Amino acid sequence: MKLKKNIAVSETGFLFDPNSGESFSLNETGKKILQFLKEEKSENQISEWFVKNYEVDQATFENNFNDFITVLQNFRITE
Amino acid sequence: MKEKLKYERPIITKINAGVTDKFGMRAKMPVISEIDGIPVKELINKYGSPSFILSEQTIRKTYNDAKRAFTTRYPNVQFAWSYKTNYMNAVCKIFHSEGSWAEVVSGFEYDKAISNGVPGNKIIFNGPDKSKEDLQKATNNGSYIHIDHFDELYDLLSIAETSEKRPKVAIRVNMDTGIFPQWDRFGFNYENGEAWNALNRIMMSKKLDLIGLHTHIGTYMMTPAPYGVAASKLAELAVRLERKFNHKIKYIDMGGGFASKNTLKGAYLPGKDTCPTFDQYAEAISNALINSELDPNEMPTLFLETGRALIDDAGYITGSVLANKRLADGRRSMIIDTGVNMLFTSFWYEHEIYPAKEVSSHSEDTTIYGPLCMNIDVIRSVIKFPLLQKGDHYVIKRIGAYNMTQWMQFITLRPKIILVDPEGKTHIIRENETNESLTSLEVIPEHLK
Ligand SMILES: Cc1ncc(COP(=O)(O)O)c(C=O)c1O
Numbered sequence: 001m002k003l004k005k006n007i008a009v010s011e012t013g014f015l016f017d018p019n020s021g022e023s024f025s026l027n028e029t030g031k032k033i034l035q036f037l038k039e040e041k042s043e044n045q046i047s048e049w050f051v052k053n054y055e056v057d058q059a060t061f062e063n064n065f066n067d068f069i070t071v072l073q074n075f076r077i078t079e
Numbered sequence: 080m081k082e083k084l085k086y087e088r089p090i091i092t093k094i095n096a097g098v099t100d101k102f103g104m105r106a107k108m109p110v111i112s113e114i115d116g117i118p119v120k121e122l123i124n125k126y127g128s129p130s131f132i133l134s135e136q137t138i139r140k141t142y143n144d145a146k147r148a149f150t151t152r153y154p155n156v157q158f159a160w161s162y163k164t165n166y167m168n169a170v171c172k173i174f175h176s177e178g179s180w181a182e183v184v185s186g187f188e189y190d191k192a193i194s195n196g197v198p199g200n201k202i203i204f205n206g207p208d209k210s211k212e213d214l215q216k217a218t219n220n221g222s223y224i225h226i227d228h229f230d231e232l233y234d235l236l237s238i239a240e241t242s243e244k245r246p247k248v249a250i251r252v253n254m255d256t257g258i259f260p261q262w263d264r265f266g267f268n269y270e271n272g273e274a275w276n277a278l279n280r281i282m283m284s285k286k287l288d289l290i291g292l293h294t295h296i297g298t299y300m301m302t303p304a305p306y307g308v309a310a311s312k313l314a315e316l317a318v319r320l321e322r323k324f325n326h327k328i329k330y331i332d333m334g335g336g337f338a339s340k341n342t343l344k345g346a347y348l349p350g351k352d353t354c355p356t357f358d359q360y361a362e363a364i365s366n367a368l369i370n371s372e373l374d375p376n377e378m379p380t381l382f383l384e385t386g387r388a389l390i391d392d393a394g395y396i397t398g399s400v401l402a403n404k405r406l407a408d409g410r411r412s413m414i415i416d417t418g419v420n421m422l423f424t425s426f427w428y429e430h431e432i433y434p435a436k437e438v439s440s441h442s443e444d445t446t447i448y449g450p451l452c453m454n455i456d457v458i459r460s461v462i463k464f465p466l467l468q469k470g471d472h473y474v475i476k477r478i479g480a481y482n483m484t485q486w487m488q489f490i491t492l493r494p495k496i497i498l499v500d501p502e503g504k505t506h507i508i509r510e511n512e513t514n515e516s517l518t519s520l521e522v523i524p525e526h527l528k
Contacts, residue, residue, distance in 0.1 A: 015091070023094040027441060030089040054086040060468060064088040067405060071091055074409035 001037060001069060002079040009034050017077060024075065029054075033068060088466055090441040107440055108465055111395075111433045111474040115499045119397050119435040119472050122497065127511065128472070129398030129417045131483060131496040135173055137393035138479075139501070142177050145337075145389060148357035152365035155380040159203045161335050162188040164386030164480050165394075169498050169508040171195050174389075182384040186213040189222075203332065203384070205251065205293070207231075207265065214238055218246040225249045225293045225332070227266055232277065239286035249291035249332065250277050254312050256296050256305035265295070269312050278316065282324045289326065292316055295334025295384065299343070303355045303363035306333060310364045314371035317379065327374075332382035333364055339391035341428040341477050350428075357388070387480035394479025396422065397435070400467045401450055411445045413464065415473060418449025418456045420489040422475065423482050425458050432459060435472035439465045451490050488512060 008016045013026040015034065026034060029050075036046045043065065050061050072078050112119055115134050122130060142158070149156040159182035160174035166188060171181065172195055181192035184206030192202050199220025207227045209217070211234055217224050218238055226232050226248055235246045251266030252274045267274040281289050292313045296305055313331050320326050338354035346353070368381065401414040419425050432447065445464040449456040458475075467473065486493060496509040510516075 024091050025094055027087055027090045027439070029087050030091050033089050050086070053084055055083045056086040061086075063403075064468075067403065068089040068091070070405045070409065075091065075093065077091075 001043065002040070003034070003037050003072075004077060004079055007034075007038075007077060009038070015077070017075075020076065022075070024077075029064075030068065033065065087439050088468065090439065090443075090466065092441060092443070108442055108463070109433055110435065110437050111476065112435055114395055114397070114474070116503050117499060117505065119474055122397050122505070123399065123472055125505070126495050126497050126507070129396050129415075129421070129494050131478070131494060131509075132395040132397055133167075133170065133479060133496065133498045133508070134393045134395075135498055136501045138170070138173050138390060139177060141389050141392060142174065142179070145357045145383075145385060146177075148361040149365070149381065149383065152361050153368065153381050154378055156383065157330070157380050158383050158385065159201075159332075160389075161384045161386035162191065163484055164335075165390050165483050166191055167483055167496060167508055168195055169506070170390070170483075184208070186210060186216075189213060189217065193220075200247075203293075203382070205295075205384075211238070214246070215242070218242050218244055221247060223247055223249060223291065225251050225266075225291075226277070226281075227251055229277070232280065236284055236286055239284075245286065245288045247288045247290050248281065249289070249293045249328075249330075250274060250281070251293045251295070252313060252316070254294065254296070254309060256308040256312075258297055258300070258305045262295075262297050266293070269316070274316060275319070278320060282320070282326065289320070289328060291328050291330040291332055291379070291382070293332040293334065293382075296336055298336045298387070299338045300336045301338055301354060303359045306360055307363040307367040309333065310367035311371060314368055314373050318372045321374075327377060328379055330380040330382050331368065332384065335384040335386040335388075337385050337388035339387045339477060339480060341391060341424070341430070344427055344429055346429075390479035391477045392479065394477065394482070396475040396478055398473055398475075400469055400471045400473065402469055403466070406446070411443050411466070412448055413445050413467065414448045414450060415458065416450050417458065417475065418451040418453075418489075418491065419458070420449075420451060420456075420491070421482065421486045421493065422449070422458060422478060423485040423487075424478065424480070428477075429459060429462075430478065431476040432462070432464070433474050433476065434465055434467055435474055438467055438471065441465065453490075483509075488517065492517070 006018050013031040015024040047061050051058050114132050159180035161182045180201040181197045182203045183189045183192050199222050202222040204217050204222050205225045252269050253263045253266045254269035255261055267277045281287050294309050296309050317328050337360050340351040342350040396417050398416045401416055404412045406412050442463040442465045444461050447459040449458055492512040495507055495511045498506045498508045
């Protein structure tokens with residue numbers, strides 16, 4: 001899973017895609033995932049981190065994560 | 080151990096500069112976390128998912144609101160509970176305890192009313208399907224028989240020949256009230272003279288007691304004006320009967336048809352903002368009767384057979400999310416445990432559905448599917464809905480009318496119906512179906528055993 005190169009994410013969860021000129025807003029969880037994706041962390045690493053720090057079990061997180069990735073693909077934010 | 084942070088599922092939404100949604104702002108979806116003070120979670124834990132919930136307090140309050148709207152405008156008013164709208168015995172008994180008679184449209188409903196303790200002379204018997212046995216029984220009990228067609232009139236005349244009691248009858252009249260489509264399949268037509276003809280035959284026969292005039296002009300009537308037209312036409316027939324036969328009828332029955340606050344499919348604005356109030360319907364009907372040529376000293380009783388508008392708001396479905404899914408084009412879909420087989424009215428209403436707890440301020444366009452393995456099983460085709468997780472609870476509002484009578488057993492078993500009484504105690508008023516309760520009706524032929 002790779003983000004497009006020049007995607008910019010602000011501190012406040014605002015995402016700008018210079019390729020399309022479109023903007024998006026992210027909640028805390030979404031912002032964190034985008035940050036990890038930018039750092040090219042694997043799905044496993046991301047999932048572990050969330051399960052350790054948040055009130056969420058692995059199955060729920062992975063389910064939500066996959067759904068989120070599908071949305072990113074639909075918005076053409078990923079490569 | 081370190082305390083974990085509260086989790087919210089990841090969300091990304093596109094920002095459409097300058098574009099707001101239909102209502103001008105991004106309204107946060109309200110939550111229904113309890114029904115008459117009882118947490119939804121508790122209801123589901125105790126009675127299963129899904130469950131149908133009815134609020135006795137709301138039934139009584141709605142009934143009294145409707146009654147007040149009419150009794151403050153017209154001298155004598157009598158409601159008759161339309162059984163087909165919701166004939167759970169507990170529901171019927173609530174209406175009867177408030178003073179409602181019973182309005183039934185089949186032998187089955189008739190017997191149900193009798194076993195609910197309604198005296199025969201407080202039952203209105205409508206509909207095109209009354210067997211000769213039904214008519215005989217209704218005659219013996221002094222029930223009000225509303226004749227639908229000439230074949231029924233002849234049946235009644237022959238019953239009158241041999242009965243000790245005279246059948247008490249009214250005719251159902253259909254008419255042009257300015258609405259489209261005009262309901263002309265029930266009763267006798269006003270404009271073409273058929274209704275007047277039927278009344279003449281009844282009077283000439285001298286075998287039946289003609290006591291009333293009935294109409295039911297349609298259902299979910301979105302304006303009160305047609306009721307005014309209909310009431311004037313019935314009043315006119317009553318006045319003609321008096322002139323020609325010196326016969327006074329005892330009542331005018333305006334049927335049902337008041338809209339509930341549900342939103343019809345395709346409507347631009349929500350039903351709760353557009354449907355007339357009881358006061359508006361009452362105003363139209365009372366004005367028409369009072370301004371007619373009916374004798375002001377002996378005004379006929381006004382009967383009302385209001386169904387959906389009296390019970391829709393009292394009913395809820397509580398249930399759980401089964402799964403979330405992305406459709407091929409990326410749209411979000413959510414599968415819940417209530418299907419169209421249980422929510423019959425989803426074919427014509429955009430039912431209001433809410434999460435049972437605060438989940439997230441983000442919502443996304445979502446298609447809500449029922450659990451059936453059938454393409455038609457769609458509860459809402461597009462609704463901005465927060466992202467619930469599997470197992471989260473939802474509440475569907477305003478489902479009290481027609482669902483608990485028109486639901487069907489299909490693929491899954493029908494759940495329990497729970498009544499919340501005014502003290503906040505819950506009661507099972509209909510058990511859930513089981514494999515045994517259903518298969519007990521089946522018979523396997525010897526050669527297949
Ligand atoms: C004769 C008659 N009366 C009353 C009703 C109740 O109508 P509503 O639920 O629209 O008030 C119906 C419903 O079809 C009906 O057929």
